[in-house]
Amino acid sequence: MKADEKPNIKDLSAGEFADYLAAVKQPAYRAKQIWQWLFREHVTEFAAMTNLPAALRQQLDSSFSIGRLAILRRHESQDGTVKFLFGLADGKSIESVVIPEPNRLTICISTQVGCAYGCAFCATGLLGFKRNLTCGEIVEQILEANRSVSDGRRISNVVLMGMGEPLANYDQTLRALEIMIEQAWGLQISPRKITLSSVGLVPQIQKLMEQTNVTLAISLHAASEELRGRLMPVNRKYSLTELIDCCRNLPLPRRKRITFEYVLLGGVNDSTADAQALCRLLRGVPSKVNLIPFNPHPGSEFHRPADAAVKEFYQVLYDHKLQVNIRRPRGDDIAAACGQLQGQSQAELGNPLAQAASN
Ligand code: SAH
Ligand code: SF4
Numbered sequence: 226m227k228a229d230e231k232p233n234i235k236d237l238s239a240g241e242f243a244d245y246l247a248a249v250k251q252p253a254y255r256a257k258q259i260w261q262w263l264f265r266e267h268v269t270e271f272a273a274m275t276n277l278p279a280a281l282r283q284q285l286d287s288s289f290s291i292g293r294l295a296i297l298r299r300h301e302s303q304d305g306t307v308k309f310l311f312g313l314a315d316g317k318s319i320e321s322v323v324i325p326e327p328n329r330l331t332i333c334i335s336t337q338v339g340c341a342y343g344c345a346f347c348a349t350g351l352l353g354f355k356r357n358l359t360c361g362e363i364v365e366q367i368l369e370a371n372r373s374v375s376d377g378r379r380i381s382n383v384v385l386m387g388m389g390e391p392l393a394n395y396d397q398t399l400r401a402l403e404i405m406i407e408q409a410w411g412l413q414i415s416p417r418k419i420t421l422s423s424v425g426l427v428p429q430i431q432k433l434m435e436q437t438n439v440t441l442a443i444s445l446h447a448a449s450e451e452l453r454g455r456l457m458p459v460n461r462k463y464s465l466t467e468l469i470d471c472c473r474n475l476p477l478p479r480r481k482r483i484t485f486e487y488v489l490l491g492g493v494n495d496s497t498a499d500a501q502a503l504c505r506l507l508r509g510v511p512s513k514v515n516l517i518p519f520n521p522h523p524g525s526e527f528h529r530p531a532d533a534a535v536k537e538f539y540q541v542l543y544d545h546k547l548q549v550n551i552r553r554p555r556g557d558d559i560a561a562a563c564g565q566l567q568g569q570s571q572a573e574l575g576n577p578l579a580q581a582a583s584n
């Protein structure tokens with residue numbers, strides 16, 4: 226942040242905000258009023274907070290900004306999926322994808338710029354890690370999508386499956402989840418309708434499931450240590466055995482299952498023997514498996530398996546009584562599907578915020 230920039234009010238924790246209000250001699254209940262304006266009404270200026278005294282509105286305006294994201298590009302797919310390229314204040318960019326369905330409006334959001342985990346098949350992984358998003362930047366993706374939906378609908382479901390590893394940005398992600406879930410002043414999204422996907426960071430997964438009841442998705446992608454190690458470098462730190470042990474012992478509410486994601490890579494992990502190994506691995510774990518046929522992207526050596534191979538893989542799991550879905554790619558004509566999100570470094574050149582930041 227530059228010296229003359231004001232902090233983003235949405236990045237403050239509850240404690241920090243309480244301290245601020247005390248310092249400016251305001252009652253504590255103002256916090257809730259202000260958050261309602263920010264997260265329920267989506268206001269973009271303090272002047273709009275009409276139930277606050279004028280002096281407080283001015284005070285807030287001189288202390289904070291209401292940080293927004295620049296919409297650098299909005300790309301709509303034939304199936305209605307919308308991909309946003311958002312510019313951040315420091316000129317970096319991230320992507321979010323809105324997926325409309327008749328009875329729900331889902332957004333897939335990013336938690337980091339780039340990602341450090343370098344999974345072999347993932348476009349974001351190729352970028353490497355740039356930085357963590359702040360809580361305000363994570364939540365703002367939802368607010369900005371809500372502002373831009375024309376038919377008055379609001380985002381009802383959130384998946385943390387965009388760019389980055391949410392559990393490697395644990396504190397900011399957790400604060401963002403609190404804002405999404407909060408009923409009195411937040412986005413009022415039920416935790417059941419929020420899915421967090423992790424590459425498999427065991428200690429953070431345990432902590433998350435103690436602290437929240439969001440739906441957990443785990444990126445598995447292979448049923449043996451050897452293959453998972455080749456596809457996902459994280460397996461050297463937290464092995465498949467450790468990860469599955471952790472899953473077995475999570476404090477899950479009754480009837481709740483863990484979603485396991487399995488990207489099907491043609492000729493790599495898509496044989497019936499791989500499917501059988503997956504069934505053995507998940508025996509006794511309350512699971513639901515999402516099969517994701519690989520989404521191709523430039524610079525990748527992998528390919529999507531033939532439909533027949535996908536069906537055969539599915540059938541093995543189904544016959545073993547696993548709950549299993551094949552994830553239909555949405556928005557892949559605009560590279561908005563899983564693992565195709567890359568930000569656009571070239572686009573940064575045209576990002577007005579980037580130009581401002583570099584002046
Ligand atoms: N870092 C987290 C969340 C973001 S990735 C994670 O890895 O789980 C979201 C999902 O998309 C993960 O399951 C990831 O493995 C999958 N994915 C990545 N690249 C993909 C690709 N090219 N095709 C299909 N799925 C992909
Ligand atoms: Fe990072 Fe997830 Fe991509 Fe792996 S799949 S590189 S963890 S974003």
